[in-house]
Amino acid sequence: MNRGLLIVLSGPSGVGKGTVCAALRRKLPELTYSVSATTRSPRAGEIDGVNYFFKTREQFKDMIERDALLEHAEYVGNYYGTPRDFVEKTLSEGKDIILEIEVQGAVKVREKFPEGVLVFLLPPSLQQLKDRLTGRGTETQATIDHRLSVAVEEMNLLEHYDYAVVNDEIDAACRRIESIMIAEHCKRERFLHELFVELEGLREKQNIPER
Amino acid sequence: MNRGLLIVLSGPSGVGKGTVCAALRRKLPELTYSVSATTRSPRAGEIDGVNYFFKTREQFKDMIERDALLEHAEYVGNYYGTPRDFVEKTLSEGKDIILEIEVQGAVKVREKFPEGVLVFLLPPSLQQLKDRLTGRGTETQATIDHRLSVAVEEMNLLEHYDYAVVNDEIDAACRRIESIMIAEHCKRERFLHELFVELEGLREKQNIPER
Known part of the structure; x- marks a missing residue:
């Protein structure tokens, strides 16, 4: 039997990872929640x-x-x-199992569990991220600076991830994550071993010499 | 604008790659054919x-x-x-553009175009592959041996591919390939550069010191 996938869903705070995770679990009831x-x-x-x-x-x-x-x-x-x-x-x-977690936690999971599939949920647009960061003009410069440096820290972690999914619309984001899961199940590594064992068996039965 | 993807659809002869490619193009009319x-x-x-x-x-x-x-x-x-x-x-x-090609050609494309996404279409089951290879008992041992060594050659090429898609049912195979395309569009490399440029711009505007 083929092993399941560990999907790690993460992203900056406020991006809506809890909502997307819940919607995905409703859509895929066979998906186990970590x-x-x-x-x-x-x-x-x-x-x-x-x-x-x-x-x-x-x-x-x-x-x-x-x-x-x-x-x-x-x-x-x-x-x-x-x-x-x-x-x-x-x-x-x-x-398959899904883990919803903040950005630093996901990077730690990657270290201990390299085969995990890390998905970074992105805000719908950079403009929206900017608006969220700069606020409505009522925040102090110190507040804006702090938010900005947190956002830069969080975005820097994207490089440790496998995929980025834009959360422009919950259903669309779920479809993208579902596609990522299907695609990961199609990765050639998951087929190679089984196929070679079978072909080796065939070859021995037919006495085909090794190349 | 984000660059399109080159999807290279291949697989052993007789696996049905022409049929799957045609069905996929009907489903995705915006997909360009190479x-x-x-x-x-x-x-x-x-x-x-x-x-x-x-x-x-x-x-x-x-x-x-x-x-x-x-x-x-x-x-x-x-x-x-x-x-x-x-x-x-x-x-x-x-x-996005799709190229349908035999297995050796796909491997050559990989050498000249490493960012191509190589999809290997597999027969529905190894049993079916075996049945096809061993025939109905009317073939000579030499014919069977030849088919078998060709199949082993072809399957050995799977290691150069990114994905394997089982062609158990045309619509299911198309859905898997479509998922692979969506997932490839979500690869984090496709987001990193744009995001960092934008964040860099934000940081300069706000005079946030570099880390």
């Missing part, structure tokens, strides 16, 4: 293993020690991370 | 520049000399080849 581990307390209605894997700080630190996370970060006093075994299990079952 | 140059005489109804660019042997040899062909081959006494300028002109107009 559930994060966290040390924060469950909120009402949240289910362990569905919304998050809820862990104690000790359990989380142990996962870091054992290299059991593809990435992790601390955010307002709590740990968040991507458990490696859940991703691995899904892929080995031949299923 | 017209070949040939020294053979026009048949009734064939139009120069539409079906082929009809050339004399002298003109064709001159094109070879000037490196004006992405690939060429001789077949039953006539030359056939892919004119480079027609491909370049189409791509620079931002249009």
Whole structure:
């Protein structure tokens, strides 16, 4: 059986990656969602293993020690991370899995999991990015400068990604990501091994000498 | 404007690449077809520049000399080849172009045009390939051996390709190729330069120091 794909959906804050990810999951119900581990307390209605894997700080630190996370970060006093075994299990079952994550986290996943497919969601236009950055003329120069340097930092990370998808319209963005998944399943590496094994078998059966 | 893509559709003889290419062109009328140059005489109804660019042997040899062909081959006494300028002109107009060609020709195109997207059309199953190769038991061992070594040669070329598409059903194969085209348009290299130029402009305007 062919292994599944890990799709890492990321992009600058405010670009709409949560909305696009949710729309994609509605469109592709067979697509598995990468559930994060966290040390924060469950909120009402949240289910362990569905919304998050809820862990104690000790359990989380142990996962870091054992290299059991593809990435992790601390955010307002709590740990968040991507458990490696859940991703691995899904892929080995031949299923695709999607991970929605901020830009730095995605780059960390790339380091630990080079075969992941990194998709960078872009704002509809650079003009819109500029407008968002410069604000409505009410921001101080310091605020604009800060936003700008954050945006430059974020955009610089694009070079670590495989694909960029413009989020001009949710359905169009979903179609592009779906196309990327189909295309990645067609990469020749995924066919080479199986074909050569079969052809080798044929050749032996027919006594064709090796070239 | 973003450059178009050169899609090179190829595969072993009998896999149905002509049928798939025709179906894809019906589905995507904006997709330009790479017209070949040939020294053979026009048949009734064939139009120069539409079906082929009809050339004399002298003109064709001159094109070879000037490196004006992405690939060429001789077949039953006539030359056939892919004119480079027609491909370049189409791509620079931002249009995608498709070239349908046998497996060795595609590999030659890759050498002269590394940014081409090479798609290898595969038979629906290895079983079907085996059945086609071993025939119905009426062929001599020599015939089977010859077919088998040709198939192994052809399959060995898959390693030079970017993608493999199974031709189990024409519409499904077309959808996969269309997805590959959409995904290739989303490759991050196609966004990096434009974005950085724009961000650089923004940074200069705002006097943000370089990192």
